[in-house]
Amino acid sequence: MKQVTFTLAATDGMARRGRIDTPRGDIQTPAFMPVGTAATVKAMYPEQVRETGAEILLGNTYHLMLRPGAERVAALGGLHTFMNWERPILTDSGGFQVMSLSKLRKLTEKGVTFKSHIDGSAYELTPERSMEIQTLLDSDIIMQFDECLALPAPYNEMERAMELSLRWADRSKNAFNDQQNRALFGIVQGGDNAELRARSARGLRSIGFDGYAVGGLAVGEPQEVMFRVLSEITPELPTDRPRYLMGVGKPDDILGGIERGIDMFDCVHPTRAGRHGHVYTRFGVINLKNARHKEDHRPIDEQSPNPNCRRWSRAYLHHLVRTEEILGAMILSQINLHYYQELTAGARNAIEGGTFADYAAQTRASWAAGDLPPL
Amino acid sequence: MKQVTFTLAATDGMARRGRIDTPRGDIQTPAFMPVGTAATVKAMYPEQVRETGAEILLGNTYHLMLRPGAERVAALGGLHTFMNWERPILTDSGGFQVMSLSKLRKLTEKGVTFKSHIDGSAYELTPERSMEIQTLLDSDIIMQFDECLALPAPYNEMERAMELSLRWADRSKNAFNDQQNRALFGIVQGGDNAELRARSARGLRSIGFDGYAVGGLAVGEPQEVMFRVLSEITPELPTDRPRYLMGVGKPDDILGGIERGIDMFDCVHPTRAGRHGHVYTRFGVINLKNARHKEDHRPIDEQSPNPNCRRWSRAYLHHLVRTEEILGAMILSQINLHYYQELTAGARNAIEGGTFADYAAQTRASWAAGDLPPL
Numbered sequence: 001m002k003q004v005t006f007t008l009a010a011t012d013g014m015a016r017r018g019r020i021d022t023p024r025g026d027i028q029t030p031a032f033m034p035v036g037t038a039a040t041v042k043a044m045y046p047e048q049v050r051e052t053g054a055e056i057l058l059g060n061t062y063h064l065m066l067r068p069g070a071e072r073v074a075a076l077g078g079l080h081t082f083m084n085w086e087r088p089i090l091t092d093s094g095g096f097q098v099m100s101l102s103k104l105r106k107l108t109e110k111g112v113t114f115k116s117h118i119d120g121s122a123y124e125l126t127p128e129r130s131m132e133i134q135t136l137l138d139s140d141i142i143m144q145f146d147e148c149l150a151l152p153a154p155y156n157e158m159e160r161a162m163e164l165s166l167r168w169a170d171r172s173k174n175a176f177n178d179q180q181n182r183a184l185f186g187i188v189q190g191g192d193n194a195e196l197r198a199r200s201a202r203g204l205r206s207i208g209f210d211g212y213a214v215g216g217l218a219v220g221e222p223q224e225v226m227f228r229v230l231s232e233i234t235p236e237l238p239t240d241r242p243r244y245l246m247g248v249g250k251p252d253d254i255l256g257g258i259e260r261g262i263d264m265f266d267c268v269h270p271t272r273a274g275r276h277g278h279v280y281t282r283f284g285v286i287n288l289k290n291a292r293h294k295e296d297h298r299p300i301d302e303q304s305p306n307p308n309c310r311r312w313s314r315a316y317l318h319h320l321v322r323t324e325e326i327l328g329a330m331i332l333s334q335i336n337l338h339y340y341q342e343l344t345a346g347a348r349n350a351i352e353g354g355t356f357a358d359y360a361a362q363t364r365a366s367w368a369a370g371d372l373p374p375l
Numbered sequence: 376m377k378q379v380t381f382t383l384a385a386t387d388g389m390a391r392r393g394r395i396d397t398p399r400g401d402i403q404t405p406a407f408m409p410v411g412t413a414a415t416v417k418a419m420y421p422e423q424v425r426e427t428g429a430e431i432l433l434g435n436t437y438h439l440m441l442r443p444g445a446e447r448v449a450a451l452g453g454l455h456t457f458m459n460w461e462r463p464i465l466t467d468s469g470g471f472q473v474m475s476l477s478k479l480r481k482l483t484e485k486g487v488t489f490k491s492h493i494d495g496s497a498y499e500l501t502p503e504r505s506m507e508i509q510t511l512l513d514s515d516i517i518m519q520f521d522e523c524l525a526l527p528a529p530y531n532e533m534e535r536a537m538e539l540s541l542r543w544a545d546r547s548k549n550a551f552n553d554q555q556n557r558a559l560f561g562i563v564q565g566g567d568n569a570e571l572r573a574r575s576a577r578g579l580r581s582i583g584f585d586g587y588a589v590g591g592l593a594v595g596e597p598q599e600v601m602f603r604v605l606s607e608i609t610p611e612l613p614t615d616r617p618r619y620l621m622g623v624g625k626p627d628d629i630l631g632g633i634e635r636g637i638d639m640f641d642c643v644h645p646t647r648a649g650r651h652g653h654v655y656t657r658f659g660v661i662n663l664k665n666a667r668h669k670e671d672h673r674p675i676d677e678q679s680p681n682p683n684c685r686r687w688s689r690a691y692l693h694h695l696v697r698t699e700e701i702l703g704a705m706i707l708s709q710i711n712l713h714y715y716q717e718l719t720a721g722a723r724n725a726i727e728g729g730t731f732a733d734y735a736a737q738t739r740a741s742w743a744a745g746d747l748p749p750l
Binding site: 038039040042043044045067068072075076077082083084294295297311312313315316318319320322323325326327329330 | 413414415697702
């Protein structure tokens with residue numbers, strides 16, 4: 001019997017409150033998944049990630065197949081053991097990063113051959129090999145292999161890539177071989193075209209997946225285009241399966257995604273922004289590099305539930321960012337991941353209570369009101 | 376009444392077991408002080424530093440006067456508040472880093488003018504300004520301003536710098552103005568010459584300090600020269616004051632320093648080595664970049680009291696080092712600082728029990744036996 005299941009507990013408008021059960025623990029949805037690209041969420045111990053409220057991480061097949069290699073991770077006990085994260089892990093299929101990072105790639109019906117961006121050595125990735133790698137990593141939620149285009153793109157290109165991704169979805173499903181302790185998600189492609197997206201969704205539904213991702217967004221298009229595509233596509237997806245918006249985003253992208261019926265999100269943005277001195281808070285985004293903070297003894301937000309928002313002065317954080325100290329990356333990454341978890345936890349509570357529209361409006365008003373006035 | 380005092384509890388050969396009491400807490404000696412150059416021990420939260428056993432940190436006057444500036448730190452509540460470290464802090468005088476890092480420096484009887492290595496802006500450092508800065512930082516143990524030469528150096532240069540440092544010691548003492556809640560340490564100079572060192576020590580004793588540092592070592596000379604100078608100089612220092620060997624060193628330097636009557640040490644080496652993939656253990660130093668670790672599922676040392684030595688495979692740490700992940704710097708810095716604290720704690724116990732010679736011999740034998748055999 002399938003050990004990864006989805007339960008839809010409540011809806012509020014299009015927004016959904018649910019739970020994914022897996023052998024490695026439950027995931028309350030809507031959920032944000034921190035990204036552990038190279039088997040580490042950058043600048044965080046795994047227990048620090050857990051303490052922010054995260055219940056599941058994302059691992060990148062492309063990075064892990066290059067270093068340290070899927071077979072090596074398997075020999076070392078799988079990705080959870082390797083990186084000391086006991087809870088669920090979702091792995092992407094490698095397709096997106098092959099397109100965005102690798103060199104000399106060649107796409108055929110069979111798959112993609114490419115050279116590593118690290119040392120130029122040659123690799124092949126196919127639906128079958130992607131399933132094999134994700135299984136070697138011991139992933140709990142496996143993504144089909146797909147082709148992801150940057151936007152804008154010509155219709156013919158979007159159609160070709162969508163249809164190829166559907167054929168790869170079918171091969172991914174066959175290669176996945178109905179493993180009972182893992183889930184396999186399909187990925188809706190089709191660029192910014194509603195008809196292509198709907199065809200993609202229908203095709204995936206007829207193959208049948210444990211969950212449905214929306215791929216090929218947040219790849220250069222304006223937020224309004226992404227939101228339009230989401231509004232068009234979520235009604236085409238089954239209600240009894242989780243929906244995952246890949247690679248998104250900033251807090252307001254996530255709020256808008258939840259509003260349109262998305263259950264799961266992942267993005268490197270909170271940790272990357274933290275390493276560059278930007279923190280997300282109920283005041284919106286704060287750039288700690290800015291000179292206005294250099295003598296500011298106040299913490300980021302003294303009413304935050306997160307100790308890192310209360311215990312350090314803005315002046316100290318400004319100093320750490322300016323001097324490029326690792327502790328700055330550590331603290332600011334934690335603050336951002338914590339805020340993303342607060343945001344999704346707040347959304348879950350609001351959907352349960354039927355007050356999601358109010359929650360979204362209040363959250364946006366708080367961001368719009370901005371930061372504390374300068375000292 | 377002076378609130379910073381030293382109590383010598385036991386001796387074993389030249390080795391000493393003591394305690395420094397300060398208003399911000401006690402320091403058991405021999406003690407290793409982690410270095411928090413720019414108001415942070417690199418890649419560590421302050422409570423993680425404390426959990427390694429550290430009881431006192433070192434802060435660098437040169438770095439802090441440039442960024443964020445001593446007056447700014449004072450306005451923000453002092454260095455302890457600024458960086459969230461409640462226990463004692465020792466600050467150096469700035470002299471060493473002015474010589475090693477700054478540009479276009481000019482030395483006169485009055486002090487040193489120099490340009491910042493960061494932005495080229497001009498500064499002056501004198502004994503009086505150094506005392507002022509260290510007081511603004513709210514340091515618990517203040518170092519006299521001195522001139523530190525690299526070795527080897529001509530006799531005349533060593534004599535000139537030693538005599539200048541003595542005159543600056545006198546001015547430092549006057550400017551320090553007998554603050555009761557802080558200690559002021561003098562610094563013995565004189566290069567590798569026993570007679571100059573003895574003259575320096577006599578001069579400092581006649582001025583009178585709360586503690587005596589040995590400066591101008593670990594500046595390019597072989598370890599045997601450093602050990603000879605230490606053996607010659609510690610008998611010239613008062614027994615009722617702490618002795619501090621500045622900027623030293625690797626574990627075997629510290630063991631040799633304790634053997635020769637030193638009570639306090641500081642060095643960036645453990646955190647810097649950690650950032651470069653080297654860890655210190657009872658097996659000696661281990662280079663985690665080495666390919667021998669890439670498939671090694673074993674932890675660094677499963678018998679270590681430090682969880683970070685037990686919970687991560689060598690293969691994972693190798694991976695973090697090779698991919699230059701921040702978590703690698705975080706874990707390996709912690710492992711090194713923890714080992715330095717284990718080493719000094721072991722020395723303290725051995726001196727108390729009158730078994731320091733055995734402890735030193737066993738520790739060296741363990742290092743010499745080396746790492747686990749490869750898998």
